[in-house]
Amino acid sequence: SFQEIFGSKYPAPRRLLEERYKVFLESVERHKYLNGFRQSAGDAFYGINPFSDLSAEEFSHIHLKSYPAMKDDYIVPNKTTSRENA
């Protein structure tokens, strides 16, 4: 069902499919863990989505590729002035 819904395609060897399924099951366990911290209806909830067949390492390697410039390149407004204005 996951493959049908999210259009994931895997190479033919069954071994690779089984490896992906194992990663998928680990994701489901992670969802249970994260949802255990929910305290109210508005809290974030977690579950099966397009990235559920990726390990956390794979997800990070593929999708988290941005980085900030040097800290000095960012202006830090005067906090005292800002609070006085507020």
Next chain:
Amino acid sequence: LPLRFDWRDKNLVTSVKNQMDCGACWAFSIVDTVESAYAIKGQPLMELSVQQVIDCSYMDNGCNGGSTLSALKWLYQSQSKLVRSSVYPFKSRTGSCHYFPATEFGVSIKGYKAYELSGLEDEMMRVLIHNGPLAVIVDALSWQDYLGGIIQHHCSSGHSNHAVLVVGYDTSGDIPYWIVKNSWGTSWGIKGYVHIKMGVNICGIADFVAYPEM
């Protein structure tokens, strides 16, 4: 400041895009800011070329990563004109920079700003309203499994790794939150968006804030 503000209500935000397996979130968020800033100036809202930024922003690494600020620097210093996405479509891989004749339509920027606003999210609200949607870099490791709701826990600051676009906020309910546009398609999150609790720099949302000046 209004209790709720969302640039989408004014039809000044383009649709959610999908970066697929290309790690160019930095380019997507910067093109998003330019698209909105151009429309806020009274011009038509249109999709501009992310692929042009991926291929041509020489201080970055295309689909292997980059920085929102260096992309803005490249846009400003080179006075490059971002062409329409239909003219220079997304290919999900880094390619050679394609140049266009001066007669080709494109959007350039007149400047840019970059702020560190942690502890100053009230100021960030003001900047959002006065200048348009903001490109920010967050720690999105915990976003892998996100389906909906307001992220309040398990999202620390200090490991910024993903660029997105802040388009609005909502402080009318019990938990105030930022409205954030992602570039992972509409089947992720809330039709491609994520809500993040305001006021405590969740995910480092206020650490690296940037926007173009038109």
